[in-house]
Amino acid sequence: MxxxxxxxxxxxxxxxxxxxxxxxxxxxxxxxxxxxxxxxxxxxxxxxxxxxxxxxxxxxxxxxxxxxxxxxxxxxxxxxxxxxxxxxxxxxxxxxxxxxxxxxxxxxxxxxxxxxxxxxxxxxxxxxxxxxxxxxxxxxxxxxxxxxxxxxxxxxxxxxxxxxxxxxxxxxxxxSADWPEQYFIECQAAVGSDIAAALAADLKQMKPESGLPQIFAQMTVWDADILLQRHRSTINRWMAEQGDDWLLNLISIRDRKSCFLAPAEVSQAKLDHLLPLDWQAGLAVRKPSMLRKELLKLGLCAGHQGAPNTIVQ
Ligand SMILES: [Mn+2]
Structure with a gap:
């Protein structure tokens, strides 16, 4: 078999x-x-x-x-x-x-x-x-x-x-021709029905040499703005229970953007090091959207370019 x-x-x-x-x-x-x-x-x-x-x-x-x-x-x-x-x-x-x-x-x-x-x-x-x-x-x-x-x-x-x-x-x-939209709307409903479970099921612990926040969650939905309006406080609360240095990359298919949610300054500083972002109350928007594996690639490259001892810290 x-x-x-x-x-x-x-x-x-x-x-x-x-x-x-x-x-x-x-x-x-x-x-x-x-x-x-x-x-x-x-x-x-x-x-x-x-x-x-x-x-x-x-x-x-x-x-x-x-x-x-x-x-x-x-x-x-x-x-x-x-x-x-x-x-x-x-x-x-x-x-x-x-x-x-x-x-x-x-x-x-x-x-x-x-x-x-x-x-x-x-x-x-x-x-x-x-x-x-x-x-x-x-x-x-x-x-x-x-x-x-x-x-x-x-x-x-x-x-x-x-x-x-x-x-x-x-x-x-x-x-059908509108299956992509239907599909991502359905994902959004699944995420919204149990935010904690959805976060837990796509959460990764990042190694220090990645240059990224320690706890990195990622979810893809149809309309991130609506999800954040409804669930931002729950997301903040649940993520804070996992640690102090965290990031959520919420990918919004409808408007082709990533919403980065990272309330701690230490987490924001790590991302600022990799790409230009404008933080407003713990949220920064990046267009076009980015995947975790793309950010990881940026983080690893930035680490290699810096002084050798910055990589191992
Ligand atoms: Mn795959």
Whole structure:
């Protein structure tokens, strides 16, 4: 059995879609596979696209099983059920571990700088000439994962392949022309219905050398202004319970901006060091929107340019 799985902390729609759609492809090709994960699903997965309630298959792998990792390649963050020596394939779009996997797996490691790992899974279906057999659900999941991970095609990592994959998948899944708007509005409703859970499900602890605030939460919604109007005090309260030095990057698809929420001066100063921002009562707006991985890249570069001892502090 091939166990198709992803990271340990939570599943976003890209990881979730890739697990399901890639296991489906393997089964179509006569390789027994199942999509398995013990991680909770975050607010990027709409209720109506969930295949099995609020979790994936909780199958317990046997000593005979092999593992396929999707949307993750940093083995520190693999689902705990993974046995590293029995990983046979990796499909991912995060930088950092390309060499490691190329040495271990050769061409079975597919790590590309692309908007969504879902686009890579789409390419597998396409190459196998099996797209006419993909389930409507998997097509909808992959298409929506592309929307989410590319910020509706405005993210800096978006490629022409993402755009093309979405067009084909949206047709196969019969998605309407206004599906992107519908989808992000639905995410906003999910976030708004339980702010604390949504923050917890996309929160990362940043290392000092990142040059970023220690606690970094990120959420993507349709209209950030409305969300902030309704929930800003709850967000402030909940984030302050996690620590003093925190940042929320609230990405607003409708107006293509990031709202950075960081009340502490120490957190604001870290961001000021990386890009010009105008802080008003703990809030700064950045247009076009930015992803956490883009800020991390800026932070790491700034660290390397400074004096060596500023990196390790
Ligand atoms: Mn992804």
């Amino acid at each position: 091939r166990v198709v799985t992803s990271g340990s902390a939570y599943l976003d729609i890209d990881a979730y879609a890739c697990c399901i759609a890639y296991a489906e492809l393997l089964n179509c090709q006569g390789v027994a596979a199942r999509a398995v994960s013990g991680a909770p699903l975050n607010a990027s997965i709409p209720q109506r696209l969930k295949v099995n309630g609020d979790s994936l298959d909780d199958y317990l792998p046997t000593a005979m099983d092999e593992f396929v990792l999707v949307d993750v390649s940093d083995y520190h963050h693999f689902d705990p059920l993974v046995v590293l020596d029995r990983v046979v394939e990796v499909i991912d779009h995060h930088p950092g571990y390309e060499q490691y996997w190329a040495q271990r797996l050769g061409s079975a490691a597919d790590i590309q700088p692309i908007g969504a790992a879902a686009t890579q899974v789409f390419q597998r279906w396409d190459k196998a000439d099996l797209l006419p057999k993909i389930s409507q659900q998997s097509a909808a999941l992959l298409a929506t994962a592309i929307l989410d991970n590319t910020l509706n095609f405005t993210g800096q990592m978006t490629t022409a392949q993402d755009v093309q994959a979405y067009a084909v998948l949206a047709r196969l899944a019969s998605l």
